[in-house]
């Protein structure tokens with residue numbers, strides 16, 4: 197039996213994990229007279245999370261409005277529209293019910309509602325996030341980590357931009373395994389791949405530390421153990437509980453160690469084709485970078501990936517072996533995709549590489565090795 201618990205997951209965030217943990221967050225809802233709930237299209241309702249939140253708000257006598265329609269890879273104009281609805285309602289706080297896209301939209305809305313401005317100005321750093329209204333994030337996937345981190349990723353034009361601010365941390369994050377039991381099979385896999393690469397990149401970036409390495413070892417172990425169970429039986433709440441915990445740890449890991457080349461390349465690809473799910477993009481291109489990370493940090497990579505292949509040793513030449521172990525694990529849970537599944541052609545790769553080398557250069561520079569854009573172009577061609 198798994199227990200409910202709370203931890204201080206960021207300087208501002210109380211994270212609660214476990215079934216019906218939201219019942220223990222009434223203290224937060226009671227602080228406000230008017231609250232806006234930000235959601236995606238269906239999952240808030242289907243998961244049961246929206247019903248639970250509405251019930252608590254009604255019991256607390258808090259007025260609320262539901263502002264829906266957030267789509268994956270959300271764009272700046274959508275954030276402006278939602279922020280306008282939230283502001284007109286006079287909300288003092290936001291409840292974000294969804295995955296990373298919904299939570300990131302709520303984060304940026306919280307800045308716009310507090311101080312005005314447009315989403316594009318914040319994302320292009322023409323304006324700094326100074327103040328926000330409080331957010332409670334109910335997480336409906338086990339990958340993003342956005343419920344405990346200070347980042348918001350929003351698409352402007354065809355570029356996925358990321359901003360960071362201490363003011364963007366949610367005050368409360370809710371990880372209830374019941375809410376992710378309805379996560380579709382492909383999302384279950386994609387979001388877990390996201391958590392895996394948050395772990396691997398945070399443990400190998402130039403900002404990595406023994407702390408992010410320790411987190412990464414735990415995260416990879418949890419995903420390797422529980423993702424096969426969740427794929428086999430979506431209603432396995434114990435598996436969902438540990439996958440949620442792993443993804444929150446991964447959010448904490450990237451808050452400390454950041455992500456680097458795999459995320460930079462994925463953002464370049466989904467900038468060109470927003471229909472490419474973030475985790476799918478990472479799963480397609482991520483393993484290709486494992487030998488590079490292994491060469492740069494053999495003992496770290498051996499430590500965190502040994503659960504996938506117990507024979508891995510901290511020797512540079514084991515990088516290829518580690519890559520195969522990761523690919524085999526992904527195949528074992530049913531992930532075997534290529535870029536052409538999403539309609540990519542060679543010319544799309546040129547555009548993706550241009551985005552990586554220009555607007556995403558700051559992320560690529562966090563990698564523990566030199567990044568050659570021509571080499572990346574060839575790597576992408578191999579998974580087309």
Ligand SMILES: [Fe+2]
Pocket residue numbers: 340390394459474
């Ligand atoms: Fe990610």
